[in-house]
Amino acid sequence: MDGSGCPPPKVFTLKDINKVLETSALQIIDSIAEGFVAYSKGECVVAPVIHLGGDEQPLKGGGDCCIKCGFLNDDDFFVVKIAPGSFAGNAQLGIPTNTGLMLVFSSRTGMLECILLDEGILTELRTAACGAIAARLLGPKTVRKIGIVGTGIQARYQVDMLQHVTPCREVVLWGRNQQHIEAMKSDLEAKGVGWKVTTTKDMKELASSCNLIVTVTTAREALLKSEDIQPGTHITCVGADGNGKQELDPTIFSLADLVVADSKKQCTSFGEISHGIHAKTISENKVMEFGELIASPTLHRKGMDDDRITVLDSAGVAVQDVQIAKMVFQSLTSLPRSKL
Amino acid sequence: MDGSGCPPPKVFTLKDINKVLETSALQIIDSIAEGFVAYSKGECVVAPVIHLGGDEQPLKGGGDCCIKCGFLNDDDFFVVKIAPGSFAGNAQLGIPTNTGLMLVFSSRTGMLECILLDEGILTELRTAACGAIAARLLGPKTVRKIGIVGTGIQARYQVDMLQHVTPCREVVLWGRNQQHIEAMKSDLEAKGVGWKVTTTKDMKELASSCNLIVTVTTAREALLKSEDIQPGTHITCVGADGNGKQELDPTIFSLADLVVADSKKQCTSFGEISHGIHAKTISENKVMEFGELIASPTLHRKGMDDDRITVLDSAGVAVQDVQIAKMVFQSLTSLPRSKL
Structure with missing residues (x-):
């Protein structure tokens, strides 16, 4: 033995x-x-x-x-x-x-x-990869600036992964804590990728200048307001991975042309989409699952600059x-x- | 990083x-x-x-x-x-x-x-340890012979562990397959522990000569009959670890003075005890949990040769x-x- x-x-x-x-x-x-x-x-x-x-x-x-x-x-x-x-x-x-x-x-x-x-x-990388897939398929052809909401570790990985799917190197970084904002700015700029980072505490400023936005916070109430979102913007939300967490004003779902969940089952029970369902700004049958979108090239924005507002809600799936x-x-x- | x-x-x-x-x-x-x-x-x-x-x-x-x-x-x-x-x-x-x-x-x-x-x-050892604990607390003071029902790997581990809790070195081994019986007999005898192994295909013979019995098969119907069990016998059942598995005639529970489950929750939903509950030979409130027995020295047979028939049903618990x-x-x- x-x-x-x-x-x-x-x-x-x-x-x-x-x-x-x-x-x-x-x-x-x-x-x-x-x-x-x-x-x-x-x-x-x-x-x-x-x-x-x-x-x-x-x-x-x-x-x-x-x-x-x-x-x-x-x-x-x-x-x-x-x-x-x-x-x-x-x-x-x-x-x-x-x-x-x-x-x-x-x-x-x-x-x-x-x-x-x-x-x-x-885990950090597979989560960030989700943001990159979304940016590749739903991000606008011309990404003006990348808006990053959050200054934690996953926020850094999201930016890292995005370098592989968009030539845009301009980042607008939003955070609550000036020290964390500065630390992340200098981390990104030190990567040698050419990131140019401007920082802000004003979400309106971020939303008005960025047409590819990633929210990566532990917020429990809406940070991103619907009136600030520009046409042609894609938003990936990775923060709301548990009960009570929220980053988006649920009214965004009424504006959105396409709402995608990494797992319909999961995102309708918690996460951004669940808040939308609760607020009646989206119904469950309007939510498309990410794998379905990936397998449907006609729905991708790739190669086009259209006016659609698209949202991916990702809480993470074991696959x-x-x-x-x-x-x-x-x-x-x-x-x-x-x-x- | x-x-x-x-x-x-x-x-x-x-x-x-x-x-x-x-x-x-x-x-x-x-x-x-x-x-x-x-x-x-x-x-x-x-x-x-x-x-x-x-x-x-x-x-x-x-x-x-x-x-x-x-x-x-x-x-x-x-x-x-x-x-x-x-x-x-x-x-x-x-x-x-x-x-x-x-x-x-x-x-x-x-x-x-x-x-x-x-x-x-x-996993083999922790399962066998359960049999040893039962033998220590519920085994008769004078173990005449140890009856082992089954010839698989866990059956060997059960015998191995028993050497530490009883001086008895006589084993009666039951199996269906003569080759498997012989192989296990020679494995045990080669251990240098002094095991003397007799083999049988007649369960009555095993039950009539052994007052410490361990059942370790993948059987799906009763092997051990109530009429064969001698007073003062302890039986440990480790085979019935899933739906449909069974080694004991449920009538044994009507004879038994003490019926113990490693996990009451588990053993009443599958395992030997579930068959007894179904056959109405035992009711759930007569089942004692193993940890409760271990913590109640007055219920142990240790040091006594009484006539009680006791049964432990063990399907395994993550603890x-x-x-x-x-x-x-x-x-x-x-x-x-x-x-x-």
Whole structure:
């Protein structure tokens, strides 16, 4: 019983993973788009999410842990993600508040193929990839300026990913805290991508100058007002990933020509769209699912500058984790050993 | 974003884990008993189990994967177990049908402390430990012979664990397949523990000579008949861990003086006890939970040879995984490096 029958799984640290990520943004974007299509076609399995911790069953450090898993039908792999988060005391210890890992298993044998000790970075990237897919398909042909609402880590990843789908390098950054705004501005400008960042605390200013907007805050009331949105604007909302969270004035949905949910089931029960349904500014049957949009090129704005206002509401779906973990695993195992 | 803040988790293979296990059977038994007590007191959190695969959402290899997790209230660690199983094609490839791993996280920081690549062995042990706890508390003072019903891997682990809680070394082994019976007999006799194994295909013979019986089959109808059970016998049933599975004639519950469930909730919805409830040979309020029994020394048979017939129905509870993973992790990290 020495386990000699089992080949040991490969264990990759964030350092290994980062080597692959440097050059594979487009692959990530494509594989996640493919995942959304499978999700909307019902061609994948996403298990109910496990939540450990939280207010009712607290963990000692006050945080929580969320476990997501799934697979694409008839695929060679299934993926389990374990994401501990919200351990507020960690900052004092110099370790991240959110961490986590992803595990890739063979669907043929059940064997653990690899452990990706990504410390939560793949979740950031798969979330940001969603914004990039939306920008690619629904962003205006001529992006005047990119409006970023929020100054956290995910806001940075959203900007990072957008460089691959639009030539626009002008960012208008909105935040509440001047120090956070300045820190993010200098982080972006230091990336060598050519970002030109102006900052503001006035949302009207952001909305009037930007026709591609990403909201990435933990807000619990509307930040972006409908009267400020310009024709031809696309808005991606990634902040409202739980009950009570909100970033958009729900009246925006009455203006919008196209409203998309990464998961209809999820976004109609919480998230921006749920506020719209509650406010009767949109009905459920007007919401299109992201995978359906991706698979319907006639609905994309690509190559046109039309006047449509479009909104993507994204709270995150496990199929994104499945796709990014598989992609990174396959890239890492095809690398020559000397590169690791 | 190089993850320098996160200390890397320790990764232990089955070879490492086996070194600890050689000497720690009693510690395992004690820690799992402690887990059951916490479970029955409601002092632990066990999340709903995730099942991937199976008939409706098949994985390519036809197997499944079960994810269990939980923690003891106010404890320093939480544990996630991922157990792929039933990959029938694996035998041909020379790899195990069931595999798996356990992950130990800090409840204070959410950081992954260690990965136990146990290949499913810790699940076998924690299940066998349950039988040992039952034998210790409910087994007769003088065990005449140990009756083992079943010839699979878990049947071997049950015998292994029993050596630590009873001096009896006589085993009567029942199986359907002569080759499997012989193989298990010679495996047990080769262990150097002094097991004397007689084999039978006649359950009456087993029941009439043994006053400590463990049933460990995948049977779907009663194997053990009530008329064959001798006074003063304890029966542990570990086979009926899912819908439709059954090893005991439900009439046994009318004879039994004490009927114990590892989890009342679980065993009354499937497992032996559910068949008894259906056959009206036991009512739910007569079922005691294992943790409650463990915490009630006056109910133990220890030190006495009474005539009571007692039954433990065990389908497995995640708190067992939590306890064994923590124990192994703590033992491994307190070992000097040279021992690994």
